[in-house]
Amino acid sequence: MDQSRTDGSSDLLTEDLDGRGRIARPSLHDAIVARVRDMIIEGELAAGSRIHEGNLGLKLGVSRTPLREALKFLASEGLLELSPGKGAVVRQFSAKDVHDSLVVLGSLEALAGRLACENASDAEIREVRELHDRMIEMYEKRDRLPYFKLNQNIHSAILRLSKNEALAYVHGTLQARLRRIRYIGNEGPEKWSGAVADHEAIITALEARDADRLAKVLAHHMDRTWERVRNAI
Amino acid sequence: MDQSRTDGSSDLLTEDLDGRGRIARPSLHDAIVARVRDMIIEGELAAGSRIHEGNLGLKLGVSRTPLREALKFLASEGLLELSPGKGAVVRQFSAKDVHDSLVVLGSLEALAGRLACENASDAEIREVRELHDRMIEMYEKRDRLPYFKLNQNIHSAILRLSKNEALAYVHGTLQARLRRIRYIGNEGPEKWSGAVADHEAIITALEARDADRLAKVLAHHMDRTWERVRNAI
DNA sequence: CGCAAGCATGCTGCATACAGAATTTTGTTT
DNA sequence: AAACAAAATTCTGTATGCAGCATGCTTGCG
Numbered sequence: 001m002d003q004s005r006t007d008g009s010s011d012l013l014t015e016d017l018d019g020r021g022r023i024a025r026p027s028l029h030d031a032i033v034a035r036v037r038d039m040i041i042e043g044e045l046a047a048g049s050r051i052h053e054g055n056l057g058l059k060l061g062v063s064r065t066p067l068r069e070a071l072k073f074l075a076s077e078g079l080l081e082l083s084p085g086k087g088a089v090v091r092q093f094s095a096k097d098v099h100d101s102l103v104v105l106g107s108l109e110a111l112a113g114r115l116a117c118e119n120a121s122d123a124e125i126r127e128v129r130e131l132h133d134r135m136i137e138m139y140e141k142r143d144r145l146p147y148f149k150l151n152q153n154i155h156s157a158i159l160r161l162s163k164n165e166a167l168a169y170v171h172g173t174l175q176a177r178l179r180r181i182r183y184i185g186n187e188g189p190e191k192w193s194g195a196v197a198d199h200e201a202i203i204t205a206l207e208a209r210d211a212d213r214l215a216k217v218l219a220h221h222m223d224r225t226w227e228r229v230r231n232a233i
Numbered sequence: 234m235d236q237s238r239t240d241g242s243s244d245l246l247t248e249d250l251d252g253r254g255r256i257a258r259p260s261l262h263d264a265i266v267a268r269v270r271d272m273i274i275e276g277e278l279a280a281g282s283r284i285h286e287g288n289l290g291l292k293l294g295v296s297r298t299p300l301r302e303a304l305k306f307l308a309s310e311g312l313l314e315l316s317p318g319k320g321a322v323v324r325q326f327s328a329k330d331v332h333d334s335l336v337v338l339g340s341l342e343a344l345a346g347r348l349a350c351e352n353a354s355d356a357e358i359r360e361v362r363e364l365h366d367r368m369i370e371m372y373e374k375r376d377r378l379p380y381f382k383l384n385q386n387i388h389s390a391i392l393r394l395s396k397n398e399a400l401a402y403v404h405g406t407l408q409a410r411l412r413r414i415r416y417i418g419n420e421g422p423e424k425w426s427g428a429v430a431d432h433e434a435i436i437t438a439l440e441a442r443d444a445d446r447l448a449k450v451l452a453h454h455m456d457r458t459w460e461r462v463r464n465a466i
Numbered sequence: 467c468g469c470a471a472g473c474a475t476g477c478t479g480c481a482t483a484c485a486g487a488a489t490t491t492t493g494t495t496t
Numbered sequence: 497a498a499a500c501a502a503a504a505t506t507c508t509g510t511a512t513g514c515a516g517c518a519t520g521c522t523t524g525c526g
Contacts, residue, residue, distance in 0.1 A: 026317075027315075027317035027479090028479080028480080029305070029315070029317070029479090052507080053507075053508070054506090054507070054508095062480085062481095063480060063481045063482075064481085064482090064508090065298065065479085065480055065481065065482090066479075066480060066481090068302060068508090068509090069301060069302050069305045069479095070305070072262070072302045072303070072305050072306045072309075073305045073306065073308065073309045074309075075306065076305075076306045076307075076309035076310055077309055078402065082260075082262070084259075084260035084262070084508095084509090085486095085487060085488070085507095085508065085509080086487095086488075086507090086508080087507075087508060087509095097398065097399065100397040100398060100399040100400065101399040103344075103348075103397065103399075103400070104341075104344070104397065104399050104400050104403060107340060107341070107344045108337070108340070111336075111337070111340045115336075164333040164336065164337065165330065165333060166330065166333040166334040166336075166337050166407060166410075167333065167336075167337050169311065170337060170403040170406065170407065173403065173406070174399060174403065177399075260509095261509080261510085262509090285477080286477080286478075287476090287477075287478095295510085295511095296510060296511045296512075297478090297511085297512090298509085298510055298511065298512090299509075299510065299511095301478090301479090317478090317479085318477095318478065318479080318516095318517060318518065319477090319478075319517095319518075320477075320478060320479095
């Protein structure tokens with residue numbers, strides 16, 4: 001095997017720092033996990049299809065061993081299912097699965113909002129406001145991709161401001177499952193305006209540190225997300 | 234290698250069914266994952282200690298390859314941390330980690346309670362009542378281990394009755410992290426009485442399908458769990 | 467006597483090889 | 497022509513081997 005960096009590790013934008021500024025050797029494991037996850041989200045690995053370890057390993061330029069380790073990792077995240085003797089299958093999410101996940105996400109974000117009202121600093125809230133303003137800019141330009149990136153950033157920012165790592169972790173897991181759905185459901189800018197209004201209400205409630213209102217708005221926002229996404233399935 | 238079933242797979246109570254009722258060959262992967270998870274919970278693998286792949290593989294009677302795959306799986310669950318070049322380390326949970334997890338668990342169980350009030354059948358609720366009655370029996374006999382098993386069963390039963398798989402999944406993940414703590418905090422039967430009273434209130438609210446009251450009681454129960462567990466850290 | 471540099475050992479990370487299960491293909495029979 | 501059976505091929509699951517990095521020890525020098 002020539003190991004000639006055909007693995008696309010260029011789109012690994014993660015910093016090689018381990019949290020305390022120490023340099024960590026970029027691990028092949030993380031690279032493969034991130035790459036395969038993206039392949040699932042972007043539909044390059046279709047839902048319901050079996051994963052052929054040999055071919056995929058060849059395509060990524062790695063041998064089966066680290067690839068299999070990455071597959072086990074993703075299976076634990078719920079993106080793949082493992083059938084003994086048959087290998088890994090990309091998981092299919094039914095409409096009910098998606099709806100159930102959104103219900104849970106709504107509840108988690110509501111909790112995160114409450115905690116953020118208590119624990120976030122004024123500076124941190126200003127940062128979220130700035131994200132929001134940039135998002136509005138992109139909305140007015142109808143610049144879809146940056147708009148959605150910022151959108152997601154705002155949601156994960158609220159999770160960060162809750163200062164609850166366990167909460168951020170479980171949110172991230174469910175979020176990862178839905179990224180594929182959101183990726184598909186990104187069409188149709190006519191629906192944007194409602195979401196933008198929701199976001200304005202979210203920021204305002206956060207700035208006022210009105211926990212009850214923020215929780216309510218976030219949960220409501222998740223209901224509307226379901227309305228927007230349900231057709232895409 | 235003799236493969237002589239020193240792996241304690243006897244405590245694998247999982248059915249060998251693949252979801253659609255077909256008999257699936259018991260997979261070595263699952264066995265190793267379950268075994269190592271138990272070793273962590275029971276303290277055989279101490280928190281903060283590095284895992285020696287060679288030794289552990291020898292002890293379990295498997296080679297490093299499937300063991301490493303299992304370790305990646307557990308790492309994704311958050312029970313292990315992977316440092317490139319240094320292998321897997323059993324994760325340390327700080328008091329704040331535990332508290333944060335309990336806060337999220339409380340919120341998840343409250344949601345599960347609300348959904349269970351809507352979605353559970355009368356027969357299912359009766360089953361939970363029976364679990365509860367058996368638990369009370371064990372409480373009166375001061376029979377600790379069955380008591381705690383039934384206790385956990387009741388909580389996961391409520392999750393099942395919510396009929397929301399995503400909810401059950403994230404709950405299970407956090408629950409797994411805390412099993413080690415609960416395992417330690419199982420001493421001191423003087424605290425039981427309060428928990429038993431909570432449980433009585435939980436069942437009553439569920440039988441009345443009073444979602445608001447059930448959610449409140451479940452959240453409150455989680456607060457008291459923190460009181461009971463905090464000293465054990 | 468203390469510290470640092472170099473060396474030796476051991477462990478992780480990855481690749482490869484082999485055995486057994488699953489699937490597909492082909493040949494035969496009705 | 498269709499259906500079943502058997503063989504061949506292909507893929508997964510596991511073991512083993514090797515290279516490189518991390519770590520601890522020893523030795524030499526200040």
